[in-house]
Amino acid sequence: MDMQLTFEDVASALSLDYECVFFVDNETNQYALFAFRGKHTKLELTDTRDFWADTKVNMEAVVYPEDKQSFSEHINRETLLKAIQDDNVFNFKYRLLVEGEPVWFQMKAVLGRSQGREYLIIGVNNIDKQERERLELEQKASKSKTYGQIVMALAERFDALYMVDLTTEHFVQYRSERVFEELSIALEGDDFFIQLKKDAKQVIYKDDFALLTESLTRDNLLKELDEYGVFTLTYRLNTPKGPVYVKLMAVYADKQHIIISVTNVDAMVRREQELKKQATKSELYGQIVMALAERYDALYMVDLVTDHFAQYKSERLFCELSITVEGDDFFNQLKKDAMQVIYSEDIPLITAALEREAFLRELDEHGVFSMTYRLNSPNGPMYVNLVAVYADKNHVVISVTNVDAQVRREQKIREEASANYEKARHDDLTGIRNKNAYGEFEKKLDQQIKCGKDIEFAIALCDVNGLKTVNDTQGHKTGDIYIRDAAKLICETFKHSPVFRVGGDEFVVVLRGSDFTNREELSQQFYETVKRNAEEDKVIVACGISVYDKAHDKNTAAVFERADAMMYRNKMSLKGGRDEIINTIIRTIGARMNI
Structure with a gap:
């Protein structure tokens, strides 16, 4: 298939990875801009005879104020060319103002030659989502x-x-x-x-x-x-x-x-060394390879008029482009290949998404089509990312990139962050939720109350009697057993409601569902259990329950305060003979621990 590449073709191929591409004549500073989507389609070209002059004008108009100094220091002819001479490629992150909000972009620049002239090839890409995800991961870590x-x-x-x-x-x-x-x-x-x-x-x-x-x-x-x-x-x-x-x-x-x-x-490093050798075979070929050297494993060029396609694949990542498959009826061929190369669980996803009509509709609406799925490999399923853009109105460029390491890193970091999040909201001693978790739960209830939602709940406030006496006479190890016994009693009584330990000897239960409906029976059951515990030298817990009243309660704290008062009255009723009971319990727990 004859595919002679012009400057426009190179720009279209680069649109796979960039929002816009600049070609700058390194001698005259004249340039051409190919803007494919995003903010760069609205840049004001005041003087296309001087790229650096236009850059200063546009910097004042669109670069985020906090990044202007850094942008000015890095994006000038001397600094940029020196960076390329030192490292062969120049990379720079900055933010643009898009509809009044800062959005992260990345600029990449390389040098290329064509017809005896030296050009700067500068690609700009929107990396806002990736950068913000990275910053969010930093905050969690x-x-x-x-x-x-x-x-x-x-x-x-x-x-x-x-x-x-x-x-x-x-x-x-x-x-x-x-x-x-x-x-x-x-x-x-x-x-x-x-x-x-x-x-x-x-x-x-x-x-x-x-x-x-x-x-x-x-x-x-x-x-x-x-x-x-x-x-x-x-x-x-x-x-x-x-x-x-x-x-x-x-x-x-x-x-x-x-x-x-x-x-x-x-x-x-060895791939980059090989790339430099291969790039010398053709100046234009070298420009494409270096510009795309950051990401691709396979590239498809699809003719939408005939569905004819050519597939380019790198046998060793980024080292060599070679035509390995060329044929007609791209979308049907894709379905056939999917049965062999796509991981079985992802076959329905990829075949549905790459139906011709759905695929082109996504391109027309958003300018880009992107999806991540898994390929079969000798080492198991491997994540890849497919990105498609229009090269022109009759052609689509599709790239496939190995993102397995990146996806699995992100999955592990998210899992670790989630585990840390959960750990921070559970009490190490009892295993139930802690004060932090209750604070979050209370905020959710308050938001529902503020929105006027018709909700039903009650607060049960429980306090462990005599914990200080146990700690002072038998030590905190014995006290820990006493607390765990109290938690077990509360959880076994209110089986269908969240239980929180909010202090050394304080527990809160938010009664919902069947526990709310049966609160009176559960309260009586709890009271009778505590009475038996007093007779059997087991843990004693005072409890007060208050029901949310939509007509009078403006927040959860009001319900909590009533429950606290009722718990305190219950606690006083348990004080009769308390010292004798607590001393007996201390002896019993001490015996369990061989004290």
């Missing part, structure tokens, strides 16, 4: 300071981690045999920087030994951290299979500690 620092510093991937005390130079090394599954202390010691040089002689590849030891001195490391906030270095380790590239990254944990992670990047 920060609830536990030390754990949060480790998780967020290693959120990308790690093989080893050092926590270094800059005051004492004491360090601890952690390693993960499987990423994020288990942290185990492998080494701990003093004089980190001295120990580093000793270890380097054994584990660093000989050609990189000088690079590491000269770069990773204490003074140089701290200078880089103070100036840039991060220190990175790529070098090779000796392994039984030969030298392996790793990337070291260091950041401040706080004023006195730094976190240093070491990550295996061997496959990525």
Whole structure:
């Protein structure tokens, strides 16, 4: 199939990953803008003869005020070209004002040549959703300071981690045999920087030994951290299979500690080296490969008039594009292939979403089609992301990208965050919900009351009699048994309602459903159980129950206060003979604990 690519074709292919693409003549500063969607379609082109002049004008109009200084410092001809010369590619995150709200974007720039002229190829993409999700994960992780620092510093991937005390130079090394599954202390010691040089002689590849030891001195490391906030270095380790590239990254944990992670990047570095070799085969081919080098495993070009398609696939990720499948009737062929390559649970999802009519309707309405599903692989199901955009009115470009590691990282972080969230809302001693959980439940009830909803509930406030006496005479271990016995009594009585421990000896029950309907019987049952407990030297709990009155109660606190008063009266009625009862209970619990 004949597919000669023009500048417009290159721009359309790049629209797969970018909202807009700029082609800037590096000698004249003249440029062309291809805006596919979003804010960039409304940029004012005051003078297309000078890209940098127009950039300053548009910066004042659309860049978020807090980012303008950083944008001005990074997005100028000298800084940008120097960054590309140093690293082959330039990446920069910033925010634009979209309908009065800041939205995150990422700019990527590379150099390319065409017909003897040098061009800057600049792609801009909306990353607002990903950036906000990352920031949200950071906020969740920060609830536990030390754990949060480790998780967020290693959120990308790690093989080893050092926590270094800059005051004492004491360090601890952690390693993960499987990423994020288990942290185990492998080494701990003093004089980190001295120990580093000793270890380097054994584990660093000989050609990189000088690079590491000269770069990773204490003074140089701290200078880089103070100036840039991060220190990175790529070098090779000796392994039984030969030298392996790793990337070291260091950041401040706080004023006195730094976190240093070491990550295996061997496959990525070698792919990039191979890319540079392959890119020299064709200038235009090289521009496309480098511009898309961040993400794709397969690329489809589909003719919507004939349904003819060509599939481009990278046999080794990002290294080489080669036509492996070309044919007609794309959408029917897709269904046939799905039965073999799509994970069985996702086949209905992918076949329904990629029906021709539904697929084109999504493109017409939103300008882009995106979905994540799983492919069968020798190692099990693997998550991939499919993105489709119009190349022009008659052609669609579809990319498929391996996102398995990213999806599984995010799933694990969410699971850990959810587990921490639940743990923070449960009482360690009794296993029931705690005061934090009650506060959230109370807010929900108050919101329903404020909205005038017709709800029924009652508050039961329970207080454990004599806990202080037990703690003072037999110790808190005995007191803990007493509290757990009280929790068991309350939960067994009010089986269908949430129970909260809100203080050392205080419990709250929110009676709903059948417990609310049968509250009088349950209250009597509770009272009779407590009376028997007094006779049998078991735990004694005072209880007061108050019902929400829609006509008079403005919030849950009003119901709580009445329940508190009723509980207090009940507590006073239990005081007769209380000392004798409590002393007997103390002796009984002490015997259970062999005190």
